[in-house]
Amino acid sequence: MKAGRVSVFGGPETVEIVDVPTPEPAAGEVLVKLRSAGLNRADLLIREGKFTEAPVPIVLGVEGAGEVAALGAGTVGFTPGDRVVLNPMVVCDACPACRAGRDSECPELQVVGEHFDGTYAEYISLPARNVLHAPEGLGDDRLAASIVACMTAWHMLKTRAQVRPGETVLVVGASSGVGSAAVQVAKALGARVIATTSTGRKEQQVRELGADEVINYRAVPDFHEQVRRLTGGIGADVAHETVGRATVQKSIHALRHGGRLVGMGSHTGHVAELDLWSIYRREITLIGCHTSNRAEIAEFLPLLADGTLRPVVDSVFPLERASDAQVRLAHPDRFGKVVLSIGG
Known part of the structure; x- marks a missing residue:
């Protein structure tokens, strides 16, 4: 599959579109065919070498939206073709904080595209708890721009x-x-x-x-x-x-x-x-503040569905122009989110 990856630190030109293996969903995971990916400031910090927790090389991208492509063993609640959006906060789901629904306090908290390969890619596989059924009425670009903001x-x-x-x-x-x-x-x-x-x-x-x-x-x-x-x-x-x-x-x-x-x-x-x-x-x-948890996402998803909250998209670039999208993200004229369109 195609992916936007950083192998060395530097300017936007260091974001390279490369071929990497398509992930296989493990037990309890969902393989998502990504249609859009939202850009975040974290992408720039990682590319510039200012986020020391990120491994290199790494496929950038914290947030994304698409459709279910395949299910790992034992995964329930989804059917291939379902439209979905991602919760990028991956936690252990076993510690006292996770059991109480306080995801942000999990000592093993990791973030998609910051601690492991992210959404500048055609596919991503994540635990089922990190995959959300998409609210109706939002296209892929606005979906990808919705959750993190x-x-x-x-x-x-x-x-x-x-x-x-x-x-x-x-x-x-x-x-x-x-x-x-x-x-x-x-x-x-x-x-x-x-x-x-x-x-x-x-x-x-x-x-x-x-x-x-x-x-x-x-x-x-x-x-x-x-x-x-x-x-x-x-x-x-x-x-x-x-x-x-x-x-x-x-x-x-x-x-x-x-x-x-x-x-x-x-x-x-x-x-x-x-x-x-x-x-x-x-x-x-x-x-x-650091990050949110699943219960809070459930609180505002209905407001996305009914239009009370409207994700603001500044511009959309194809995956192949991820470096140009990062230039736009840093531009002072930008208003709202910059999004990558993936797979046509």
Whole structure:
């Protein structure tokens, strides 16, 4: 089968389309013929040698969608031809955390495309628990763009920050895959949404996703001051922060007394200098996030099916142009997810 693999670290040109063996489904596994694969920042970090847990060579790709091609021995619940989407978090399913449904706490947690070969490929074989029947109404490209962005935003806002109806949520960097999902999740939870983005075109796109107010952070670099003006001087209840060093202090300043900053991701740097007084004196809660679990995915899948949550696809490239797709992923003009189309 064809696969997009990295064997040496470097620029986009290091993503090579190569022939590799088609996997055979082991007992309890599902072989999926992939139709689409979603790109993520992790793909770039691995390619650049900044994700040391990844083995090399490795087939990139955290998320994907397609159809069931074959079943391993003892696998039930699927029929060849079923449309499916992948949960990329592979766990032991035996430890106390897994038995309690807290997948993210599994000591053996591994991620598709980060710890083993991923979805830039024509086929992938995964445990049946990682293969989900696709919600109706979404094409392959939007399916491939749906799970990681939605599961991250849902885990951050619903589970960890416990956003309540009527609260104000600031989404920093709303044009990313996770950011665009966070705007929609916050609205689905009944919140007022203030979002930041970088251009006039993106401002309109973010409003179309449901944001009540949008701040162009290039025109208004101190976006936290505008957040305070928009909230009558009080500040937001929750800040959804995935940008990292460049914005985290401003996100803290944007919060009300007793507000919550929920963070995951650090695209501009994972080490930041913070003003501790801005946290201590206003009793700010910092909430860290890693990943989601199966129960949370089950909570938001109906919202994908009924259109409440709409995966945002920026662009689609054929598998053969995976290196070009990575260039687009890093482009500042991107809005939403970049997707690979596989197998025509």
